[in-house]
Amino acid sequence: MNELMKLDSVSRKVKLKVSLLSIIIVGIIIRLVYFPYELPLVIDAMDNFTYATAINYYGHLPTEWTPANNGWPMFLSFWFSIINLENSFQYMQLQRLISVILSSLIAVPVYFLCKRFFDEKLALVGAALFVFDPRIILNSLLGITEPLFILLGITSLVVFLRHGRKETALAFALAACCTVVRSEGIFLFFTLTVFFVLKYRISKDIVKTYLPSLLVFLLILTPIMNYRMETIGSDGIFLRVSSEGTRILSDTSQGSTTGIVSGLELFTKYLGWVMIPGFLVFLPFGFIQYLRNRTKETNFIIIFLISSSIPILYAYTVQAQDTRYLYFLYPIFCLISLFAVKSYLAKVSKKNLAIVIIIAGILISSIGFYEYKKMDYEKEKELNEIARIVADMTNGINFHPSETRYIRAAELPNEWPFLFHDGTHKIKSISTKGYFSIEKYISDSKKNGLTHLLVDDNMDLPEFLQYIYYNEERYGYLNKVFDSKDLGFKHRVKLFEIDLQKFESIDNQSIDLANIESRN
Numbered sequence: 001m002n003e004l005m006k007l008d009s010v011s012r013k014v015k016l017k018v019s020l021l022s023i024i025i026v027g028i029i030i031r032l033v034y035f036p037y038e039l040p041l042v043i044d045a046m047d048n049f050t051y052a053t054a055i056n057y058y059g060h061l062p063t064e065w066t067p068a069n070n071g072w073p074m075f076l077s078f079w080f081s082i083i084n085l086e087n088s089f090q091y092m093q094l095q096r097l098i099s100v101i102l103s104s105l106i107a108v109p110v111y112f113l114c115k116r117f118f119d120e121k122l123a124l125v126g127a128a129l130f131v132f133d134p135r136i137i138l139n140s141l142l143g144i145t146e147p148l149f150i151l152l153g154i155t156s157l158v159v160f161l162r163h164g165r166k167e168t169a170l171a172f173a174l175a176a177c178c179t180v181v182r183s184e185g186i187f188l189f190f191t192l193t194v195f196f197v198l199k200y201r202i203s204k205d206i207v208k209t210y211l212p213s214l215l216v217f218l219l220i221l222t223p224i225m226n227y228r229m230e231t232i233g234s235d236g237i238f239l240r241v242s243s244e245g246t247r248i249l250s251d252t253s254q255g256s257t258t259g260i261v262s263g264l265e266l267f268t269k270y271l272g273w274v275m276i277p278g279f280l281v282f283l284p285f286g287f288i289q290y291l292r293n294r295t296k297e298t299n300f301i302i303i304f305l306i307s308s309s310i311p312i313l314y315a316y317t318v319q320a321q322d323t324r325y326l327y328f329l330y331p332i333f334c335l336i337s338l339f340a341v342k343s344y345l346a347k348v349s350k351k352n353l354a355i356v357i358i359i360a361g362i363l364i365s366s367i368g369f370y371e372y373k374k375m376d377y378e379k380e381k382e383l384n385e386i387a388r389i390v391a392d393m394t395n396g397i398n399f400h401p402s403e404t405r406y407i408r409a410a411e412l413p414n415e416w417p418f419l420f421h422d423g424t425h426k427i428k429s430i431s432t433k434g435y436f437s438i439e440k441y442i443s444d445s446k447k448n449g450l451t452h453l454l455v456d457d458n459m460d461l462p463e464f465l466q467y468i469y470y471n472e473e474r475y476g477y478l479n480k481v482f483d484s485k486d487l488g489f490k491h492r493v494k495l496f497e498i499d500l501q502k503f504e505s506i507d508n509q510s511i512d513l514a515n516i517e518s519r520n
Contacts, residue, residue: 016120020111020127023359027104027131030367031140034374035100038381040409041092045143049095050412052076053088057417061227068236070224071181072145080417088416092409095143102147103140107131109154110331116161117298118338121355125341126334128359129278134370139324145181146327152178153188154331157304160192165209168196172213176220183237184311184328189217191307195300263317267309270316270323277365282337289339304332382491384409386484390495393481396428396449398441401460403493404429438464438475442503453478453496469494477502 041049052073054062067073076095085091107127114126130136139146152174160171175192179185196210225235275283290301312325341358348354387406390397397407411426412418428449435441441464442450455461455469468475472494482495 016124019124020107023124023128023131024104024107026363027107027137028100030132031100031104031137034137034141034370035096036141036377036380037093039377039384040089040406040412041095041143042405042409044145045095046405046408048073048076048144049092052080052095053091053417054419056080057419063231066228066231068228068232068234069145069180069182070228071177072148074180075148085416087414088412088418089414091416092143096141099143099147100140102151103136104131106147106151106154106331109151109158110334113154113158113161113331114335114338116158117335118342121352122338122341122345125355125358125362126338128362129282129334129337130330132363132366133278133330134366134373135274135323136327136330137366137370138374139327146324149178149181149185150328150331152181153185153328156188156192157331160195161300163199168209169213169216172217173220176217179221179237180224184308186237187307187311191304194303194307198299198303260317262319263313266316266319266321267313270326274323274326277369278362279333279337282340283333285343286337286340289343290336293339301332301336305329308332379491382484382489383493386489386491386493389482389487390454390493391427393495394427394452394454394497396430396445396451397454397495398445398450398465399429399431399433400454400456401458403454403456432462432465435462436464438468442498446498446500451498452481453498454493455496456491456493468496472496477506 040046047067051062051065051067051070055074055077061070061074076098079094079098080091083094085094107130110130111123111127114123118126156171156174156178159167159174171192172189175185175188177185178188193210196205200206200209221237225237228234228236290298308328312329315322315325344358345351345354383402384406387403388410390403391407391410397404407427407429430445430448430450432441435444453465453468455465457466457469459466461469468478472478472480475496477499478496479499480494481497482493484491484493
């Protein structure tokens with residue numbers, strides 16, 4: 001009888017492991033289906049790529065420059081050094097692939113977090129909620145910091161909740177690594193400290209457990225902080241938190257609360273937005289159920305949410321228009337959602353079937369939402385091809401909301417590794433912010449290297465550039481040197497070379513006319 005029970009227990013554990021592995025594999029497959037195989041990295045991912053490449057080029061951390069958050073590219077540089085590929089583009093795709101795998105592996109700590117408070121089958125639902133979320137899928141394809149940041153952060157929390165002395169030290173070590181990846185990780189350190197004090201209060205455990213754990217945290221963080229101080233003049237962590245905190249307090253003391261109010265508005269707006277589709281059915285009701293059934297063991301949820309929301313709220317006070325700052329909260333959202341799932345399951349008799357239906361529903365709704373919101377892949381491929389053409393024709397253009405990001409990728413050497421960072425861009429992208437007139441923009445920007453104007457029908461371009469797109473014949477000092485329509489592209493982009501002699505002649509005539517009118 002005992003042997004049968006043991007076999008049954010083993011069989012159940014195997015089934016649960018297979019189920020969790022299946023969720024991870026399906027998560028990876030979905031990401032690979034949507035993987036942008038023909039597109040280069042852009043924006044933040046490109047910064048991380050060039051820094052990781054520089055590490056491999058030098059054989060050590062660069063001494064001239066570093067991103068403020070350099071943990072992710074340092075992690076990438078290790079994989080770049082042991083995997084041999086043919087060219088730079090393949091290493092970009094490797095960066096994306098690593099991000100995809102890490103994003104899917106977050107299912108493991110999410111599962112163990114949920115398993116601590118719910119049974120294993122419900123924990124599988126929590127893991128599925130995270131892995132199949134459409135925004136998490138999209139984020140994993142960008143090749144940026146979030147997958148590693150979330151993986152380290154949630155693993156740190158899960159390890160800490162085991163309450164052992166060794167586990168506490170490991171949790172603080174992971175929190176340090178999390179902070180190297182993103183400076184917001186310092187709030188995880190503060191959260192763990194609060195958890196520790198609430199559990200042990202002032203006791204001998206402070207000396208036996210907390211101080212060694214604090215030492216481990218500092219031993220990992222201090223060398224990175226010193227390196228950043230020597231390279232960019234800031235540790236990117238404590239000095240940043242201190243300066244920004246001081247700024248907010250100063251504004252508040254002077255009666256200026258506009259930033260905080262607008263930040264709260266953005267926070268609320270994006271929090272509501274990220275609930276769609278998966279969390280909308282579970283999270284609101286789950287939070288109500290959590291408050292009804294809150295225990296001493298689950299109080300950490302509130303503390304974690306408050307502490308982790310502080311840097312998110314700050315990001316929104318400076319009008320960072322992005323939902324990805326909220327992704328660090330997703331594992332806790334998954335945990336809270338299970339309070340609702342448990343309540344729903346209590347009303348049905350076939351619980352196993354209901355769980356399968358719920359997970360399938362999460363998957364289907366997420367894919368449907370992703371299909372609705374996904375980027376126009378064919379258009380992005382065209383923009384990338386156009387950027388390569390434009391990159392060979394100009395040295396300085398106006399900032400363009402979609403083309404500029406691909407032009408930087410077009411500059412990269414095909415050979416790898418190479419030395420390339422912010423100070424070595426061949427093509428300058430000159431901001432249009434604050435300008436409402438083409439004449440004023442050219443007059444101010446020509447000394448910064450502006451030679452060409454790149455325009456299309458993008459509504460995010462300033463109106464004066466959109467006007468040129470539709471009325472090019474009115475500008476005698478602009479010579480059209482490229483029109484994507486001529487090469488059969490569906491998306492039309494025009495590139496104009498600025499004839500500075502004609503422009504200055506027209507500009508001087510305008511000044512002379514203005515002087516004559518003022519004298520009259």
